[in-house]
Amino acid sequence: MSLFNAIDIAATSLDAQSIRLNTISSNLANANAVSSSEDQTYRARYPVFQTLVDDAVGAYGAAAGVHVTGIQLSEQPARREFAPAHPLASDEGFIFRPAVNSVQEVANMTEASRAYQDSIEAMNTVKQLILRTLTLGR
Amino acid sequence: MTAFDSVLGVSPQVLAIRSQRTELLAANIANATTPGYKARDIDFRSAMQSAMGERAGLSMTHELHLPGPTAAGSPEQPLYRMPSQPSPDGNTVESQREHAEFMDNAVRYQASLTLLDARIRGLRTAIRGQLT
Numbered sequence: 001m002s003l004f005n006a007i008d009i010a011a012t013s014l015d016a017q018s019i020r021l022n023t024i025s026s027n028l029a030n031a032n033a034v035s036s037s038e039d040q041t042y043r044a045r046y047p048v049f050q051t052l053v054d055d056a057v058g059a060y061g062a063a064a065g066v067h068v069t070g071i072q073l074s075e076q077p078a079r080r081e082f083a084p085a086h087p088l089a090s091d092e093g094f095i096f097r098p099a100v101n102s103v104q105e106v107a108n109m110t111e112a113s114r115a116y117q118d119s120i121e122a123m124n125t126v127k128q129l130i131l132r133t134l135t136l137g138r
Numbered sequence: 139m140t141a142f143d144s145v146l147g148v149s150p151q152v153l154a155i156r157s158q159r160t161e162l163l164a165a166n167i168a169n170a171t172t173p174g175y176k177a178r179d180i181d182f183r184s185a186m187q188s189a190m191g192e193r194a195g196l197s198m199t200h201e202l203h204l205p206g207p208t209a210a211g212s213p214e215q216p217l218y219r220m221p222s223q224p225s226p227d228g229n230t231v232e233s234q235r236e237h238a239e240f241m242d243n244a245v246r247y248q249a250s251l252t253l254l255d256a257r258i259r260g261l262r263t264a265i266r267g268q269l270t
Contacts, residue, residue, distance in 0.1 A: 002157045006164035013168035020171075049172040062216045063158075063165040066172050115171050118233060122167050125244050126160060132251055133153075137258040 003133070005063065006126045012052060012065025013119040019068045020047050020112045024105050031100040035078075036088045042098040044074035044105075074099065145261060149254040151189045155182065156247040162216055163240045166231050173227040177219040179239065 023045040030042040047068040056064040076099035084093035159180055169175040221230040 002154075002161050006157075006161045009161065009164045009168050013170075017171075049169075051169055051172050051175050062178050063161040064169070065165065066169050066175075111171060114233075118167050118170060118237070121237075122164050122240060125240065126164065129157075129160070129244055129247055132248060136251060136255055137262075 003126055003130050007123055009063060009065040010119040010123045010126070012067060014116060016047070016049055016066045016068050017112050017116040017119070020049075021109065021116070023047055023071060024109045024112065027100050027105050028102065030098055031102055031105075032097070034086070034088055034095045034097055036090045036095060038078050038080075038096050041078035041096040042100075043078075044076065044098065044100050046072045046074065048072055146254060146257055148186075148190070149250045149257065151186065152250045153247065153254070155180070155185045155189060156243055156250065159185075159243050160240070160247070163236055163243060166219075166236045167233075167240065169229075170231045170233055170236070171229070173229055175229050175231060177221070177231045177236065178216040179219055180216045 027044045033042050035041045048070050049066055050069045052065045052067050056062060078096040079099055080094050080096055082093055083089055083095045086095045089095050159182070162178055162180065166177045166179075169177075219230055219235075221232055222235075223232070224230075
């Protein structure tokens, strides 16, 4: 029955959005993680979303879910700061802070949580439709 | 079986198309944040016409003819939605619109279910010959 496919499709969205929320919380958690060299500094992580074209279902083969193809590390260079008194300061007296934009992350988080809620709402509606179909002719 | 088909009316076809449309709309909602995704939907009227076999379409008069998408009885191809506000990442899903369509579709599905239910109850009454 094709209504069950609708639930599967909504579930792929929940998966993808939860990965996105995970990376956002990782970015926010590490926003203030200082290190003594640029290589060791945390880089913001962003999931790459793509439509699951190969697993498209339905009579038209057009209904497809979404999945995360990979996690991209931010290309933004770490912010260098001169702090010779800092215990993690390098030999030249610099510390490195991750280039995480908190405002951007929170905006991202809002969008992800809205998309998550939307998919759950769709799932609930489909569930009601299936349950009503099951009582047909009772 | 054919007798039952005529008794049940168009409701079974309507339910099939509605459930396929539910699938498409769920896919649109799931891909609301996928860059480059194009929202798709079906035209209910033409889907219904092709389900009823009313659409003329192209007929194959030669053995080498390919069955095209417009052939009679073939399922209706989904169309791409025109967004009212373009977005920079190429995604054409508009959450409010998809939700409105999804809800509309769900209510109409339930309306068809109610009709079908009434028909089945009518049939039962006819079979039993009593109104209990």
